Amino acid sequence: GENVEQHPSTLSVQEGDSAVIKCTYSDSASNYFPWYKQELGKGPQLIIDIRSNVGEKKDQRIAVTLNKTAKHFSLHITETQPEDSAVYFCAAYYGQNFVFGPGTRLSVLP
């Protein structure tokens, strides 16, 4: 089955700096990769996603890149703000299910 790894587990950045979170997946059959942001006590919120036929996608301060050959994808947040502090999960769509990474706790320091 699919396995998704995510690094780092925790990340602290200064406000205004960029943050990068990386994920790898094991099964080349996975073809859809969403990213979720989860704030304390709330459900995950879809923030950006990418399909396997695309190498990069951007939405304002957030971008995702995908390297199918290496089977890894990354989330890039630029000009970070305190409200970006949360736990971020990557996922791979495999078969009919989603496999989630273990999460990255991002702290943006003012």
Add this chain to the structure above:
Amino acid sequence: GAVVSQHPSRVICKSGTSVKIECRSLDFQATTMFWYRQFPKQSLMLMATSNEGSKATYEQGVEKDKFLINHASLTLSTLTVTSAHPEDSSFYICSARDQGGGEKLFFGSGTQLSVL
């Protein structure tokens, strides 16, 4: 984006009682809904996949008689924790796939269950 409504957001119950959690897709139809359990500072653990009009598919190790799932319509799935015990205390989250939106998965706001 699509909205998934989950209620209640928080419930406290006595050991031995049953608790029902509702998950509704408000502006789309969901043939498939998923139920997850999340422990503090951990990732999402899939409990079961709920398909409209059919029996749910449970993940290995999840007791189907304890966690009853019903998906009676394209917009509503319920999870009932029967005879709850303190070890069932957890954060439960539902999610739904937009039938007309491909693979996109949207989550409810979660339910914090505390069993005394």
